Amino acid sequence: MTQKSPLAPAEFPNLPPVAGVRFATARAGVKYKDRPDVMLAVLDPGTSVAGVFTTSSTRSAAVLDCQAKIDGSSLQGSAILVNSGNSNAFTGSRGQASVDAITDAVASTCGVPKDRVFTSSTGVIGEPLPHDKILACLDDLSAALSDDGLADAATAICTTDTFPKGSHQTVQTPAGTVQICGIAKGSGMIAPDMATMLVYIFTDAQIERSALQVLVSDLNAKTFNCITVDSDTSTSDTLLCAATGASGVDVAGSEEFSNALHATMLDLAHQVVRDGEGATKFIEVAVTGAKSQADARKVATAIANSPLVKTAIAGEDPNWGRVVMAIGKSGAAADRDTLTIKFGDVLVAEKGWVAETYTEEAGADYMQNTELVVSVDLGLGDGNATMWTCDLTHGYITINADYRS
Amino acid sequence: MTQKSPLAPAEFPNLPPVAGVRFATARAGVKYKDRPDVMLAVLDPGTSVAGVFTTSSTRSAAVLDCQAKIDGSSLQGSAILVNSGNSNAFTGSRGQASVDAITDAVASTCGVPKDRVFTSSTGVIGEPLPHDKILACLDDLSAALSDDGLADAATAICTTDTFPKGSHQTVQTPAGTVQICGIAKGSGMIAPDMATMLVYIFTDAQIERSALQVLVSDLNAKTFNCITVDSDTSTSDTLLCAATGASGVDVAGSEEFSNALHATMLDLAHQVVRDGEGATKFIEVAVTGAKSQADARKVATAIANSPLVKTAIAGEDPNWGRVVMAIGKSGAAADRDTLTIKFGDVLVAEKGWVAETYTEEAGADYMQNTELVVSVDLGLGDGNATMWTCDLTHGYITINADYRS
Numbered sequence: 046m047t048q049k050s051p052l053a054p055a056e057f058p059n060l061p062p063v064a065g066v067r068f069a070t071a072r073a074g075v076k077y078k079d080r081p082d083v084m085l086a087v088l089d090p091g092t093s094v095a096g097v098f099t100t101s102s103t104r105s106a107a108v109l110d111c112q113a114k115i116d117g118s119s120l121q122g123s124a125i126l127v128n129s130g131n132s133n134a135f136t137g138s139r140g141q142a143s144v145d146a147i148t149d150a151v152a153s154t155c156g157v158p159k160d161r162v163f164t165s166s167t168g169v170i171g172e173p174l175p176h177d178k179i180l181a182c183l184d185d186l187s188a189a190l191s192d193d194g195l196a197d198a199a200t201a202i203c204t205t206d207t208f209p210k211g212s213h214q215t216v217q218t219p220a221g222t223v224q225i226c227g228i229a230k231g232s233g234m235i236a237p238d239m240a241t242m243l244v245y246i247f248t249d250a251q252i253e254r255s256a257l258q259v260l261v262s263d264l265n266a267k268t269f270n271c272i273t274v275d276s277d278t279s280t281s282d283t284l285l286c287a288a289t290g291a292s293g294v295d296v297a298g299s300e301e302f303s304n305a306l307h308a309t310m311l312d313l314a315h316q317v318v319r320d321g322e323g324a325t326k327f328i329e330v331a332v333t334g335a336k337s338q339a340d341a342r343k344v345a346t347a348i349a350n351s352p353l354v355k356t357a358i359a360g361e362d363p364n365w366g367r368v369v370m371a372i373g374k375s376g377a378a379a380d381r382d383t384l385t386i387k388f389g390d391v392l393v394a395e396k397g398w399v400a401e402t403y404t405e406e407a408g409a410d411y412m413q414n415t416e417l418v419v420s421v422d423l424g425l426g427d428g429n430a431t432m433w434t435c436d437l438t439h440g441y442i443t444i445n446a447d448y449r450s
Numbered sequence: 451m452t453q454k455s456p457l458a459p460a461e462f463p464n465l466p467p468v469a470g471v472r473f474a475t476a477r478a479g480v481k482y483k484d485r486p487d488v489m490l491a492v493l494d495p496g497t498s499v500a501g502v503f504t505t506s507s508t509r510s511a512a513v514l515d516c517q518a519k520i521d522g523s524s525l526q527g528s529a530i531l532v533n534s535g536n537s538n539a540f541t542g543s544r545g546q547a548s549v550d551a552i553t554d555a556v557a558s559t560c561g562v563p564k565d566r567v568f569t570s571s572t573g574v575i576g577e578p579l580p581h582d583k584i585l586a587c588l589d590d591l592s593a594a595l596s597d598d599g600l601a602d603a604a605t606a607i608c609t610t611d612t613f614p615k616g617s618h619q620t621v622q623t624p625a626g627t628v629q630i631c632g633i634a635k636g637s638g639m640i641a642p643d644m645a646t647m648l649v650y651i652f653t654d655a656q657i658e659r660s661a662l663q664v665l666v667s668d669l670n671a672k673t674f675n676c677i678t679v680d681s682d683t684s685t686s687d688t689l690l691c692a693a694t695g696a697s698g699v700d701v702a703g704s705e706e707f708s709n710a711l712h713a714t715m716l717d718l719a720h721q722v723v724r725d726g727e728g729a730t731k732f733i734e735v736a737v738t739g740a741k742s743q744a745d746a747r748k749v750a751t752a753i754a755n756s757p758l759v760k761t762a763i764a765g766e767d768p769n770w771g772r773v774v775m776a777i778g779k780s781g782a783a784a785d786r787d788t789l790t791i792k793f794g795d796v797l798v799a800e801k802g803w804v805a806e807t808y809t810e811e812a813g814a815d816y817m818q819n820t821e822l823v824v825s826v827d828l829g830l831g832d833g834n835a836t837m838w839t840c841d842l843t844h845g846y847i848t849i850n851a852d853y854r855s
Contacts, residue, residue, distance in 0.1 A: 103778030137803030170771025275757045352680045360851030366575025373508030398542030446765030
């Protein structure tokens with residue numbers, strides 16, 4: 046990994062074992078030669094698996110395969126295998142052949158049905174996946190399975206990430222205590238309107254698949270679908286959430302569980318933004334007062350994706366004119382004279398113009414913070430939306446003009 | 451102006467006088483102190499004036515004023531006044547007061563009705579326009595009016611542009627010969643879905659206002675609305691086209707005139723892209739075979755605005771995987787297996803995968819060109835669209851992280 050993002054959390058969290066799932070990692074050498082690049086998770090029979098996937102029309106063979114399977118039953122156990130270094134996207138019919146070969150082999154090695162083996166691949170697009178290298182590790186992976194391998198898995202799934210991403214919640218519900226642990230990868234090609242990068246969440250809670258799916262889809266809309274690094278949507282985005290039920294604690298309808306799962310997903314989503322390629326600022330864009338929820342989302346997205354807003358923030362320039370521009374281009378209803386813009390607690394603009402109390406010094410001072418909040422109240426209704434993004438810096442150009450060559 | 455874009459035309463064109471319109475420029479010192487920053491054009495009575503304007507909901511006072519006037523009659527003459535350095539956008543009710551003061555003064559100085567005075571302002575957003583500085587120059591401007599001041603005007607309207615933009619066509623129509631001359635400014639905050647930056651086109655052709663408006667709106671959709679530098683839409687975008695009729699040549703229905711006006715507008719639109727902030731590559735994105743025209747436009751826009759495609763091109767990296775990604779995220783119907791991608795004449799991908807004849811060397815060689823064509827055939831229908839854009843480089847970050855501070 047290259048130098049760690051200045052926005053990275055101080056340390057990787059301590060992830061306790063989650064009863065009912067075991068992990069292993071291996072060095073298959075798909076692309077990276079100096080670190081583990083494959084992770085395997087094996088889930089006990091009866092685990093509920095829910096998922097959300099990219100809506101890209103050029104999504105990868107692995108995504109298509111997961112989508113076809115996600116609704117099935119896992120009474121006989123299931124498994125998740127992820128490789129980094131190659132996305133197996135836009136690889137024609139060979140892409141599906143690779144997925145078949147891997148799911149076949151994992152099924153027989155782990156003793157689970159083939160239609161319960163989920164795979165993800167992340168990395169370069171359009172190159173054949175050397176799946177033989179992955180098959181060659183399967184026996185080792187199977188032998189190495191252990192309760193506490195999730196932290197290593199977080200590292201194995203990384204590509205251009207500068208730090209591994211993990212999150213954990215211990216949840217007290219009326220029925221008992223459960224654990225939620227999650228890992229994610231993602232740094233570039235990150236935009237909303239999709240599932241997300243790669244995210245795997247494991248819990249020992251007991252919950253029916255259909256209920257879990259509703260919960261995960263709903264929380265995804267408020268977390269991973271509200272982040273953007275560069276407005277580019279990946280062909281591989283996958284989120285899988287597995288509830289093993291091993292705790293015997295039924296969490297159906299539990300607000301505590303829902304809140305904790307939300308917190309885990311939001312934490313991971315924020316970590317992806319914090320690892321945004323070249324990022325030096327973590328930005329919350331909070332829109333209120335829109336005519337509708339859809340309008341609020343349009344305005345938040347336009348601001349969070351605007352290269353001119355993001356470069357201004359990189360330069361610590363309180364250039365609120367660019368925020369006005371982004372609101373204007375969003376397509377949402379907006380009225381110059383009812384608009385209020387704030388940078389943190391600094392009132393910047395209201396009633397159609399710069400606020401009387403605003404000074405360039407106060408704006409410039411605020412912009413020196415690493416964590417920023419840009420608030421826009423449209424003054425037209427009750428619609429609201431929050432998105433998270435990062436700034437656009439020379440680092441992004443350096444990373445992406447050199448990524449492949 | 452900073453160092454000239456490497457994509458700039460070799461020289462500014464020779465713009466002949468256009469009978470029926472006179473120009474002048476002056477140094478008002480609105481922001482720039484070392485060069486002319488105001489231009490005045492005075493149009494003979496009977497001139498037809500057509501216009502297209504930004505659709506931004508936070509558009510400037512000058513744009514709102516132009517839109518309210520554009521449909522009127524110009525039998526008593528008309529005038530256009532443009533200043534650079536301050537956009538008079540998001541300046542509350544003071545913005546309209548500035549426009550009123552300027553249009554009043556121009557009307558009385560030039561002897562044209564106030565409702566026939568069009569103004570544009572371009573530059574920083576949200577700061578009061580010091581319109582007194584402009585009023586103080588009006589007598590000098592009026593005294594300096596001349597037939598051949600258009601080249602100077604092209605310079606006076608620039609902001610972050612690295613070169614002035616002009617274009618010229620002499621048109622032979624069955625009814626006689628007419629001249630078309632145009633100037634434009636624009637470099638950043640350039641995206642389609644609007645009129646355009648600032649563009650002023652003058653011709654001595656004779657054509658009714660309503661017919662001219664239809665023609666200009668139609669050609670705008672194929673030229674300025676098909677370019678993007680950074681996906682950010684300006685609050686000031688204005689295109690005005692004035693036909694003085696002084697040649698006595700009626701061009702209603704003339705294909706020659708329509709073609710020449712198209713050529714002038716396309717040339718100016720391309721020059722704006724060539725002056726894209728930080729641009730080192732001029733890129734045509736040509737999409738064919740889409741299910742509909744709207745789908746073709748979605749795909750072309752997604753590719754032309756993708757930071758990952760644009761940084762790859764900056765790095766001369768034939769990263770066609772990112773083109774696949776952009777197609778996938780566009781929301782248009784796309785089928786991996788019917789997709790064809792070409793870089794120039796180099797067939798890159800077809801039938802769902804990299805083309806058998808493609809080599810990384812051929813792709814990398816092609817990417818070293820300064821002028822690039824990325825072609826995508828979706829293989830699904832007859833929809834087609836072409837857009838023009840530039841690459842995304844460190845230059846863009848440098849310009850925009852430091853613009854205001």
